[in-house]
Each structure stands twice: as structure tokens, then as C-alpha cells.
Amino acid sequence: MGLLDRVFGPNTIDERFVDSPMRDNWYQASSYWPSSFSLITTVSEDGSTNIGPYQLTLPFEVIKERSFLVCSRKGSNTETNLHRNPKCAVNFVEFDRKKLKKIVGLGYPGQTTEEKMADNPYTLIESPTPGRGTADGCPLIIKEAFQVHEAHWDETFRIKDDGRTPEYLVLRLENILLKETWAKNIENGTRRMPNMPITFGFRDGEKFWFAERKNAFWFPTPTDKGAREESVLYEANRIDPEVRFTREACKQLTGIPKPFIKTALKGIIKQAKERGVTEVDREFVEMLNKERG
Template sequence: MFGRKKDEAFVSSPMRDNWYQSSSYWPSSFALVTTVDEDGNTNIGPYQLSFPFEIITGRSFLVISRQNSNTDQNIKRTGKAAMNFVEFDRKTLSKIVGMGYPGQLTNEKMKDNPYTLIPSPTPGREPDGKVMPHILKEAFQVYEVTWDDQQPIRDDGKTPEYFVLRIENILLKEQWADNLANGTKKMPRMPITFGFRDGGKFWFAELKKPFWIPTPTDKGPKEEAILYEANRIDPEIQFTRDACKQLTGIPRPFVKTALKGIVKQAKEQGVTLVDEEFVTKINAERNA
């Protein structure tokens, strides 16, 4: 019987190839990576091994690909890809598994493609039959990326390919963009995979309704949460810790509105770093 057994002993699991799915359990989301093949056709490759890599000053994704896969060859030739993220739809899961089966040419695997290929709305990323791929209409989110071949992770000819893909543009369906801009109230219903198991099974899980837990208000410096929120509003305007200390008296429901107002004034005045002096000045002007 499977279940939660608090007193059950740990045993050693053998270290096999593809250890994350053959020696252990590792659930994750996955990306459907679109690239262009030699004949100018858009190829779709499902990738579980895809992760945020650079997240602050740089923005990139790490994708681990089997050597000589369609995606591997296409990225090396064109340098371009799009990472499409879809919501859960049980009817498409067997098609996704089929598109990830090795040894198929693009025209073979795309016969069973359940998705609609559309042009990117980004100027300069329109499909050209040479380099730029289509994106998926059914995706709720797309990362448009370029291979950073000057930042190799490992290239010994023996291991899988490790692609650092620099994110040039993030596309969101309107409802999800509004959700981020106006205070996150829901999350996309993304499918979860446990990967390939036992030589013949690909495991998936359906995500239940996401929920949130409030961040603690009695731990760490009071300005920490404000600093985190402030520096996510506009990449061109950054706040110092001392500036945020001046804002700890604002009631929590009004913090984001206040921060947006400060960012607006900073942009109007050509200020890129909001420090304690700037906050003191605008407070004085408001109270005058």
C-alpha cells in the first residue's frame, strides 16, 4: 500500500541514467519548443528539462536537449526558438507524448499536431520559412528566445545539449497579462509531468485549483517586502532599501498604488534610482 508512513525507513535508490525519472520522482511543467527545420517547417518538441536560468540582470532559459534531436539541430542552425506553454487539456496529452518520440522527421510528427500554428505578433519575429518559427495559438504564454552560443554550459560531445536561450520577448494572452498587472488573482491551469517511466509510460498530473498563502509580516526587516515589490514595477526604476524604509507606514493594501505613483514621478523627473532623499522630497511636496 502506498501512503504516508512516518516511520518508514529510507533505502538507497540506484543511480541510473536519466536519474530524475528513473531513480527518483521529479514533477514539473514543460515547454513546447517551436523551431524551424531545414525545409522551413515549424517543428514542435516537448521539453520537461527546461528551467529559468538568468533571472535578474539577464533573462534566459536553460533547455536540455537530446543530441541530434530536431530541436537540437534546428536551434544550432537558426539560433531561434519559441517556448510555448499550454494549459491542461487531457485530450492533447497523448499527442504531446507522440511529438516527443525520437527518430521522427518534422513532417511525420506534425501530422498529429493538435495545435494551431500562428505567426508571432512581434515585429521581426514573423515566420519566414528559414529562421523564425510559428507560435501556438492555444498557448497562454510564449517566450521568444535566441540561443546564446557564447555561454556554453558543457560541450563535450558525450552529454545532452545544454542551450542557454536568451529571452527577447514574453507574450501573454490578454487575460493573463491583465492578471499580472492588476494584482495576481489566479494562476494558469498548467499540466504537470513526472516523465517517462518503465520503458512505456509517460506520467502526467492534473493541477488542482491553485491557492495562495500570505507572506509573513512579522519576519525580517519591514522594508524587505516593499523593496521586493518596488523593484518589480518598472525595470528602468529601482529603489534603495533606505527609500523603502520610508514607506513601511503605508497600509499593505495601498503599497502597490503608492509605489506606482512614485515610479511615475521618478520617470517624469528623469530619476532612475529612487533613494531616501527622493522619497523625502515627494512626501514634502505632497504635504505642502
């Protein structure tokens, strides 16, 4: 391997494809799957909080219903705890190389909660959400996290349970907590992204691979593709889950300059909520336009 390969990685564009054997845990034993990971807190039998690291934590239901799909080893502390108490919190932390080795230890099988938490690098605190305290049977959350998804296991939503495969857990979201900086970042148009660590998972029976991302960047949404109302519709239905916009309503708003569209949408939502309207349609937009003269 030459110097350029060591610096930039091998150039494989002109290489031929070859078969990779289909092994168990194929995503990390037969291929490459870089992703973020979560730290899921659950309540152990003695009432203490357990932390379990999970690479396979994926958004599952994303509109109207909201949930994660988590793939868990059968018999893990997390899986065992959720079967006894479905309350959990899905914590996401920013990159801290010193803590990554400790995270590997938190995921090592065969440890009790007491054993693994003795080397826990994080600070556990009570949730600020009413009804989600330890007195309510809920786990503590991680203070160092930049976001926490408070959830519960939906035991009625069984994807596959044959006693042999991993446990597929549908965690239904109850609440999303963000540190103030990151909440304002989303509210004000998402100008930056948190420095989330990336994992390639467990490999070769002896290594957990991680990576630090470089600065995130963005490209503007294309303005010359698709119907113009699509971008308005997408933006409108992300602001307030209690008020939805129809496509026909958004067609009436395509003439608003892009820098002002979010402000205009918030104004329409405010009017809708004051009038008890949960769906903004073309007629409602036209009525507001007439009222403004």
C-alpha cells in the first residue's frame, strides 16, 4: 500500500466485484455499515439504570406514528429489562474519544448492570419530563447527551420472535428532548450538525471500529425539479404536528419568497389554531388572503 493509499484510502474504482460470504451479523461480518449509535437506558430489576450501546437503532415509523426499531441480542440487559418494564430512553452523545472505549465496555455481554455501570463514563440524571422520573418507573437519562428520545417498548408490535434470531424491539416515542442549542438550531433553520461519533461495529472477534466525522456540509434543495408546492408542503407539515397542510393549500403559497416562507407558514398555523382548524386547505388560505385584503 502506497503513501496515497494510506492517506486517502485505496482507489478501487476499476477493481472487479467479488462475492463476500453471507455470515451472521452480515452488516459487520460480510460488509461495511457505518452509522451512528445510541445509548439506551432502561430500568434493571433492582431499580437502577442500565446503559446499553446499540448500533442498530433505526427510525421506523416517522409520520403520525413515531418509533425506533432496535435490534437487540436476546438475553441482553436491555432486552430483559424492557420485557419487565417497557420504559426506556434513547440517548445520543457527541464525539469524545476518551469515552468511546468505555462505551465498548458497556456493550460487552455477560455483565450485570452493577458490573458494567461501575465503569460508566457518563452522568445519569432525572428526566425533566413530568411523569418520566425514577419514581414513575422510568430510567435516568444521560446528562452529556445532546438529544434523548423518551420511549417505551411496544410489546404488541412483534416483528419476529422465533426464539433464535435477535429481538426486534419497536420503541414508541413519547417525547424528544434536545439541549437548548440544538433545539434552537432546528427552529432557526439548521445551520450546523452535532459532532456525532460513527461506528463500523464489532469486527474480527476483537475490534470495535469508530470514526470521527469531519464538519457537516449541505447543498440547497433543487428549485428546478418537481412541483414547487412539494418544498412548501414538506416545510409546512414539519412545523406543528397539530396542523396539517394540503397540497392544494401549498400551491397557493408558492409565490412567497423563500426567505419568508417559514414565517408565513407559522402565521397561518397560528390563525388555524386560534380558529380550531387542524387541516389547512385551499379554502382556508384563500379566506386568510381575503381577510388581509
